[in-house]
Amino acid sequence: MKSYIEKWNTNANKVNILLVDDRPENLLALESVLSSPEYNLISVNSGEAALKHVLIDNIAVILLDVQMPGIDGFETARMIKSREKSKQIPIIFITAISQALEHVTEGYHSGAIDYIFKPFHPETLRMKIDAFIKIHRYQEQIMFQNEVLRVTGETLADTLVTFDETGKVITTNPAIDNMFGYMVEEIINEHINLIVPDLTKYFGDLIHIGTIIETTALRKNSSVFPADIQIGEASIGGQLVYVCSIRDVTERKLIEEERFRKIFEATPCLVSLRSLKDWHFINVNKSWLTYSGFNHYEEILNQSADPLTYISYEDIGETVVEMADLTHPVYNSRIKYLNKTGELREGLLSTELMELHGENCLLSVITDITERVLVEKEMARLDRLNIVGEMASGIVHEVRNPMTTIRGFLQMSKDFPSSEFIDIMIEELDRAHNIITEFLSVSKNNNTKREWKNLNGVIETLFPLIQAKAMYTDHHVDLDLAVCPSIQIHEREIRQLILNLSLNGLEAMSSSGTLTIKTYHQDDQVVLAIQDQGCGIKDEVIDKIGTPFFSTKKNGTGLGLSICHKVVSEHNGKIKIDSSDKGTTFLVYFPCEDNQLLGEDSHHMLNL
Known part of the structure; x- marks a missing residue:
């Protein structure tokens, strides 16, 4: 038997309408009225032929003549309705015999849903058939969607669980066996916290509805694994139901941890990981050992005392900072740190709170900028020297001009004394004085109150x-x-x-x-x-x-x-x-x- 998905794909374009009448001229009339690109008209002249097509084809509606030789319309309808596969097919009787109440009643008892009497009105017949076809399409779509949901639920690797407002499990898919070790019947009517502890704290929280939540799940054998869960809400029959998908992300977490480990070791920054419980060192990287002056990991790991002294000199001056005081993450906070050898170095401190294997930890990263600060200071010193040199050269050049003029007139005055020469020399001295005054105005700071x-x-x-x-x-x-x-x-x-x-x-x-x-x-x-x-x-x-x-x-x-x-x-x-x-x-x-x-x-x- 074909699944609903196969039927949907096969008959998505046309629907089958079965026409049953022993007279060819009647079949021809029906075909002319119902001819449409959307319909596949199947015409047969007996009840036996109609039963065969019902078994083979997906029939949307049947137009059935009542009075036929052999198996008549009433008997054909009863046989169609007695079969599970075809009992939902709507049957419309078409007849030219008596419209007496007992005759119509027998037709309805046989399974008909409507009666059309000859001679029929073509437009009325077409409208009725269109209505039944629409109903058929809706039913097919619902069956298709249900089949997709069934196949998805059976083949999906994620566990799907529905539960009510109290947390009682209503349904689940077979994936729960592989993921948690429970059979489907074992988990029904149990509380959802049995497999996802504390999940009920997210109920009714709009912040978490539809979002992915990272948490831990619990197997039947009491082992714990990391999981991503997503919660949705639905209302069925006035009852609020939660739909929860659970995905085992153990493999992804292992990949992330391996990537984190490589970055942890390869970075030139000083990186340490400490437990928030007692502040012992869980791990440090090679750069941390190098800059701090230690040679072996064993000297640091599992030690609670911090071998480095951290000094913050931002905002309020220099203060000693304990790493245990950093309950809130910081980013690029300027610090100095004193290492094992007594060397005072400078760095930028960033911290982040994180959870690792169920343990709350503090990840601290120090970017050492000691060499950079020294280079910056040296560059600033050289820049100052360069500026002083340029300005000194400019002053010498500007002051030399009036001095040269004064010297020349002084030499001329030996032989030709003149008051005019004196005026020119005074003017040039004033010029040199103004140059020096302007230079001082550029360089000095003015603290006068505004x-x-x-x-x-x-x-x-x-x-x-x-x-x-x-x-x-x-x-x-x-x-x-x-x-x-x-x-x-x-x-x-x-x-x-x-x-x-x-x-x-x-x-x-x-x-x-x-x-x-x-x-x-x-x-x-x-x-x-x-x-x-x-x-x-x-x-x-x-x-x-x-x-x-x-x-x-x-x-x-x-x-x-x-x-x-x-x-x-x-x-x-x-x-x-x-x-x-x-x-x-x-x-x-x-x-x-x-x-x-x-x-x-x-x-x-x-x-x-």
């Missing part, structure tokens, strides 16, 4: 000085000062910042150029924008702007913009340069707070 000031007021105070410089060089200055909140600043430093940027802008323009000084409030920042109409700054040198002794001006030192960058940095701000062939804009962003009062002047627009 005050709440409005940037617009600082700009207005400096405006006459900037205006005078602009008029002397045949330039114009526009102010566009919007309403801005007060910010915390060192006023003297901000004045120097504004003057340096403004004078640079004036020097970058040819005659009749306009310098625009603008302020506005944007995204919790006060923005100072100083825009010139010069030829712009080339892209390849923008990143170098602000470096000491780098300047695009013929006689510039680059210290002015270095001072600007330092001032902005001390105010937790940032500088952005926007440049094109139409001019350059220096944008300075100062952080501010929304609750500060706005400046007294709401808006200024001066065109000079």
Whole structure:
């Protein structure tokens, strides 16, 4: 006998309809009415032939004539209904004889579910057949699904268990024998905790419904093995039922442990595994022995005392840390550790709580960074020396120029004394003095307390000085000062910042150029924008702007913009340069707070 799966695959496209009538013209009429790509019409002219097809084919519905020679329709229906395989097939009687009540009653007693009297209405017949076919398809689908579930349950390696709200086992599949050693009948009506201890604590917990839970399971012989379980809920007849799949993951755990062992041994980090029960060492790797100054595993394993002294120097200064105090995992915590030989080394400590063979453990990993820290310190020292060398070279170069001029005029003064020579030498000495002063401004830290000031007021105070410089060089200055909140600043430093940027802008323009000084409030920042109409700054040198002794001006030192960058940095701000062939804009962003009062002047627009 074919299984439901085979039947489903064979007849998925068409369904069989059996037509039984001893008159060919009646069969022809039925075939014309019911002809469809979805139906396979089987026409026979006797009850005997109908019985043969019922045994061979999967029939969806039977249209059966009542009055036939030999075995009539009533007897044929009774024989079909008496067989287990065919008793569910719906039978519709088609007859042209009397519609008397006793005749119809006999038909229903024979197993018919409907009566159609000749002459029949074609559309009515087609609609009835379509309805029965739909019912047949639903039944076939249910049978197919049940068969799939049965085969899956019998062949699945995982154990499937259903149990009620009290934990009493309702059903299980044959896999329980191989996995747990119980026969199916032994486990029915037992509590689920018999095979998965403490499983009932997950009942009704939406967090665990449908998720995979790693736990341990218990065999009949009391041996324990690691298992992955998954719980689902179902409601059958108003009763809540839990469906649980149990998978033995012993082999997977062994593979994971072997992989962990290889990583444990091969990593250059110091790795140790300790029991949380009494803090004895379960295992350490080779790197741990090497860095800690020990030679043999026997010196460490099963020892509860920690041979290393751990010193944490983050946050609250240096403190001694006991590994037993790390009840919560840490990640890359900066520590120093003192090894057996008394050497103080540096590292990054990470810990993780884990369970190994039923025992709670602490896995600690120390990444030794002693050599890296030494290299970083040496690189920082070399960088400082390099910077000092570069700045010293720049200072020598800049100061040498005025000294050379002074020396030349002093030699000339021996033969041709002149007050003009003295003025030039004084000017050159002042120039050398300014270079040294700017250099000191770049290098020194300013500890002056900041005050709440409005940037617009600082700009207005400096405006006459900037205006005078602009008029002397045949330039114009526009102010566009919007309403801005007060910010915390060192006023003297901000004045120097504004003057340096403004004078640079004036020097970058040819005659009749306009310098625009603008302020506005944007995204919790006060923005100072100083825009010139010069030829712009080339892209390849923008990143170098602000470096000491780098300047695009013929006689510039680059210290002015270095001072600007330092001032902005001390105010937790940032500088952005926007440049094109139409001019350059220096944008300075100062952080501010929304609750500060706005400046007294709401808006200024001066065109000079």
